[in-house]
Amino acid sequence: MKIRLALRLARVVVHLVAGLATSALVFPLASHAMRERLTRRWSRKLLGLCRVTVEQRPGAPVLDHALIVANHVSWLDIFVINALHPCRFVAKAEIRSWPVLGWLAAAAGTVFIARGNRRELRHIFKGLVTVLEGGQRVALFPEGTTAQQGEVLPFHANLFEAAIDARVAVQPYALSYVDASGAFHRSVDYVGDTTFVDSLFTILQGEPVRARLQPLAPIDSVGAHRRELAQAAQDAVAAALAGGGNIKAGASTG
DSSP: HHHHHHHHHHHHHHHHHHHHHHHHHHHHGHHHHHHHHHHHHHHHHHHHHEEEEEOSOOOOOOOOOSSEEOOOOTTHHHHHHHHHHHOEEEEEEEGGGGGHHHHHHHTTOOEEETOOOOOHHHHHHHHHHHHHHHTTTTTEEESSOOOOTTOOOOOOOOGGHHHHTTOOEEEEEEEEEOOTTSBBBBGGGOOTTTOOOHHHHHOOOOOOOEEEEEOOOOOOOOOOHHHHHHHHHHHHHHHHHHHHOOOOOOOOOO
């Protein structure tokens, strides 16, 4: 068992090193389309090495140009979304400190926000509007922290204003992780005092994981208030997670 875990960990480390090399040598010269292809491929491989298979549930068509908001379960979330529909992410500053993955997230264009820093938030907000106006897809986790599966925390409304100013739709995504029986896979939960390293080892030692992603109906931002958008998105995600449903096989990372 220890040998098997060591081999899995070694493969993950090698893949992380390859990601560092790609980010440093290729990304600065790559077009936006190429960066998306590389991000999608790298994310799928990482998840596969962690024995996480991604499935897209039946839902709304995925918008190429929108503010994407999703519930936040694990450090895996960014890579699950990127494995199917690469985005520019906005994430909490703590992610930047993750070993290697934090640097890779930054190299992929993730914007990090420090809690309580209003001046930084205003600066980031302007940047988000510019990116959205440029036709890109931006994703964030409006709960502000991870929650145990089955629970959706209140969505913070501040950054929803970027969709209003850029006049783009908000598209919610519902994320969940299940085991072979379809029950929530508790080894993925990333709450309390769990560290990134603890979580990685738990996932590598546990049973295989199926990550489910469901794109939900877009919400028009024109004429809306940010609190209305946040509440509507939160309600849509909570309803989707509570509703269950059949799985449609999507891009597999296994």
